[in-house]
Amino acid sequence: MKSQLLRFTKKGIYCPPAGVYLDPWRPVEKALITHGHSDHSRWGHQQYITHHHNKPIIEHRLGNINAKGIAWGEDLTINNVKFSFHPAGHIPGSSQIRVEHKGEVWVFTGDYKLENDGISTPWEPLKCHGFISECTFGIPAFNWRPQEEVFDDINTWWMHNKADGRTSVLFAYSLGKAQRLLKHLNPDIGQIYTHGAIENMTEILRSFTELPPTIQITKDTPKAEIAGNLIIAPPSTHGSVWLRKFTPFVTASASGWMAFRGARRRRAVDRGFVLSDHADWPGLLQAVKETGCERVIATHGYTEVFSRYLREEMGLDARAESTEYEGDTAEEQEKVTSDTTVE
Amino acid sequence: MKDFALLIKDLDSTNSTNKKVKYLSEYFSTAEPKDRLWTIALLSHRRPKRPVNTTRLREWASELASIPLWLFEESYHIVGDLAETIALVIPGEPEAETISLHQRMEELIALRSLPEEEQKEYLSNTWMTFDHYERFAFTKLLTGGFRIGISQKLMTRALARATEQEEDILAYKLMGNWTPETTTFHDLVYSDSKEAQKSRPYPFYLAYALEDAPDQLGDPTEWMAEYKWDGIRGQLIYRDGEIFVWSRGEELVTDKFPELEGLSSFLPDGVVLDGEILVRKGNTLGSFNDLQKRLGRKTVSKKLLEENPVFMMVYDLLEWEGKDIRQRSQKERRSLLEQLLRQLPDQQDLLALSPLLPFNSWEELSALRDGAREAESEGLMIKSRQASYGVGRKKGDWWKWKVDPLTIDAVLTYAMRGHGRRTNLFTDYTFALWDQGELVTFAKAYSGLSDAEFREVDRFVKKNTTDRFGPVRQVTPELVFEIAFEGIAPSSRHKSGVAVRFPRMLRWRKDKKPEEANTLNDLKAFL
Known part of the structure; x- marks a missing residue:
């Protein structure tokens, strides 16, 4: 029997009995938002409901919007449909949305990962009948190493660059990845500098997460002061005039795609660290198992492969739906305007 | 082979050619001589025959990763490289292994003749003892060509630096009919035996494409022109009574073109010719497809020889009376070549001279190019009359000016x-x-x-x-x-x-x- 609780429409995932949308990609009246990345929280909705921590984030990104904050597990009932937000562990303030109606329970994950990254409230398994899951990294080629090992590599890389008299430049999405790196960099090695876009977002996250000190780069920052230290910058600054000023430097990217040899070469960075805010293959399978669900809908990533595996190997009722979520691609392609570049 | 895997990882970690050369030359200075030799062989298209077919590799790898075969295949299509896919999906606990690259290569050569069950056991055990990069490098040794973004030219440059030799001389030494089983690192790189020299070709000189009109080349009388033939670039060697035919990919292809061995009955000894191997169809030229039939078969049947006979359209002479004459000018080499062809019996049909196209101005040459397709060629070659025969692709002396597609x-x-x-x-x-x-x-x-x-x-x-x-x-x-x-x-x-x-x-x-x-x-x- 097909559930009528959540439907995939042209505007997004719609809940007919409540008349609300989850992470819609076209303007709607009432939007329940999982997290602050641009493919999940878009322009033009009349009302945004999201976790307290995500509220200042989307207000920063979208400007003057009508947003309402909600706590983890807090009950939000609309027309007898019970909604609640639960930690997704993807980035600070990211939620899964639980939807319950007449005993039927669905969970929409937005984006998520199982590992505790130290800055986001850790992912929490939720029992449900139906599970709407991302699968950005939904093939068995993706198996993340524990983050401690990756951060050891990153800190060692920084230390070597410093010894060689070079500045280390880490490319990271301004919301989430940048702060996760920041949290685990070893401040004993040197000073951490940030690009303006990253500094602004970090400032907002500092209100609820403890993070090491950073120095924003401005046009008055003397070049000599930065030498040998570390810069966190958005990927779009790669090859920019802004970055060239800090020569000599070495670049690195931290992303799940760095597991592929081709990806690092394509980005033309000197070093790739495999570090993702999305679940890897074992993580996705574990999440599905822990929900105890019977039905799975894969929304973005390798949806066909992932849902086929769930059908054939785990006996679940699984299918792929096309959405306009972009997973890591949107994060990689973050654009930074040139005015935020210097100031 | 930990150091070899580390080398591959280092090479992978940079897009800078200078750094790649640095990593490789460090490896060539520190690795075991036998490992160096194998590395040269792998990076010069001398990988031994594939020990296990890739269908088996996929089956065994998916079994080891506990995933269904279709999922392995889907992952492979996404990852794009079989060795990399295997490295990614198989879990492994790295062990402190001490088996070197050359020992691994010997194991892989022996693996070829083992029964399938033993092959599977060997690979399964070995894969599990590696970390990601070791598994990738090892698997790369048994799939496809060993392509890791390092050209033979770049490898040669690194080796030249590590052994303090001239790159061109070293490039010449590395050519020819050797395998790691028939030589040693020292013999290959430092000494130069008569036997090794016998079959060895010269590095091919490659032309650059001319993007615009040839006016930029200056005075037309400084240049000569021929048609650009659409066949297989080849080097024909006749030394000590034996014929060797090399393709541009530095592959010995004598056995694919047995009729060319007939040249031994009338060529003078100590001759190396550069030209294009083409199929003759009566009075016209065969297509490239006809030629590929000759390359594609393991053995060339009598029928194929009759249907698609080949000959060589020659345009350069690199060795004459046993002496390397590459340093002489194009003009001199050409006149020696013409002299050589005049000496050959009239009825021979194995060699033909690529005719020079007379022209007085670039406009005239342009008109010749317009007629190139009718002449069964794919454009023109323009060569400097004064130039010596170069090594590899160097800008300046040889230009190809293809007809518009x-x-x-x-x-x-x-x-x-x-x-x-x-x-x-x-x-x-x-x-x-x-x-x-x-x-x-x-x-x-x-x-x-x-x-x-x-x-x-x-x-x-x-x-x-x-x-x-x-x-x-x-x-x-x-x-x-x-x-x-x-x-x-x-x-x-x-x-x-x-x-x-x-x-x-x-x-x-x-x-x-x-x-x-x-x-x-x-x-x-x-x-």
Whole structure:
């Protein structure tokens, strides 16, 4: 029997009995938002409901919007449909949305990962009948190493660059990845500098997460002061005039795609660290198992492969739906305007 | 082979050629001599025969990773490289192994003749003892060509630096008919035995493409011109009574062209010729397809020899009376070559001289180029009269000036993911032309678009998939591309009845609707 609780429409995932949308990609009246990345929280909705921590984030990104904050597990009932937000562990303030109606329970994950990254409230398994899951990294080629090992590599890389008299430049999405790196960099090695876009977002996250000190780069920052230290910058600054000023430097990217040899070469960075805010293959399978669900809908990533595996190997009722979520691609392609570049 | 895996990892970690040369030359200075020798062999297309076929590799790897075979295949299509896929999906606990590269290579050579069960056991055990990069490097040794983004030229440069030798001299030493089993690192790199020299070819001199008109080359009397023949570039060696034929890929292909051995009855000893191997069909030249039939077969049958006999269109002389004459000018080498060909018996049909094309001005040469296709060639070669014979691709003395390609507007019908750096994008396309109201496939192409255009087509493919056949997506026939190709020949193997050479996308015809694309009859008109 097909559930009528959540439907995939042209505007997004719609809940007919409540008349609300989850992470819609076209303007709607009432939007329940999982997290602050641009493919999940878009322009033009009349009302945004999201976790307290995500509220200042989307207000920063979208400007003057009508947003309402909600706590983890807090009950939000609309027309007898019970909604609640639960930690997704993807980035600070990211939620899964639980939807319950007449005993039927669905969970929409937005984006998520199982590992505790130290800055986001850790992912929490939720029992449900139906599970709407991302699968950005939904093939068995993706198996993340524990983050401690990756951060050891990153800190060692920084230390070597410093010894060689070079500045280390880490490319990271301004919301989430940048702060996760920041949290685990070893401040004993040197000073951490940030690009303006990253500094602004970090400032907002500092209100609820403890993070090491950073120095924003401005046009008055003397070049000599930065030498040998570390810069966190958005990927779009790669090859920019802004970055060239800090020569000599070495670049690195931290992303799940760095597991592929081709990806690092394509980005033309000197070093790739495999570090993702999305679940890897074992993580996705574990999440599905822990929900105890019977039905799975894969929304973005390798949806066909992932849902086929769930059908054939785990006996679940699984299918792929096309959405306009972009997973890591949107994060990689973050654009930074040139005015935020210097100031 | 930990140090070898580390080398591959280091080479992978940079896009800078200087750094790659540095890493490689450090390896050549520190690794065991036998490992160095194997590294040279692997990076100069001398990998031993594949010990296990890849179907078995996929089956065993998916079993070891506890995933169904279809999921392994899907992952492979996404990752784009078999060795990398195997390295990614198989879990492993790295062990402190002490087996060196050359020992591994010996194991792999022995593996070839083991029963399948033992092959499986060996590979399963070995894969599990590696970390990711060791597993990747090891598996790379037993799949496909050993392509890791290091050209032979770059390897030679690194080796030259590590052994303090001239790069050109070293490049020459590394050529020829050796394997790690027939020589040692020391003999190969430092000494130079008579026996090793006998079959050794010279590095080929390669021409650069001329992008614009040749006016930029200056005084036309300083240059000579010939047709550019569409065959297999080859070097024919006759030394101590033996004929050797080398292809440009530095492959010894004497056994593919046994008729050329007949040259031993009338060539003077100590001669090396540079030219193009072509098929003779009566008074005309065979197509490139005819030539490929000769290369494709393990043994050349008598029938094939009769149907597609070859000869060599020669245009340069590199060795004369046993002496390397590459330093002499083009003019002098040419006149010695003409002298040599005059001495040959009149009835011989194994060598022909590529004629010089007389011209007094660049305009005249341009007119000759316009007639190049009618002369069964693919354009012109322009060579400096004063130049010596170079090594590799060097700008300045040899230019190829190809005729403009043939073009046709075709509809995109199928797409596949690319490989290597394009593995996340659909970049390999199949194109079709109209034939009685239906689209008939005629060519595949994967080059010619900008990265931005590839991304745009990729998005189109993902949104307009109408069917899937394994890795292949069928798409709504909507996009039109101008396809360029070098030549065309009838073919019974293709549904369209024709085969085109070097098809590539010249431009995306966004201004054209699919129904405005060309027909199969338009294409056949080129025949």
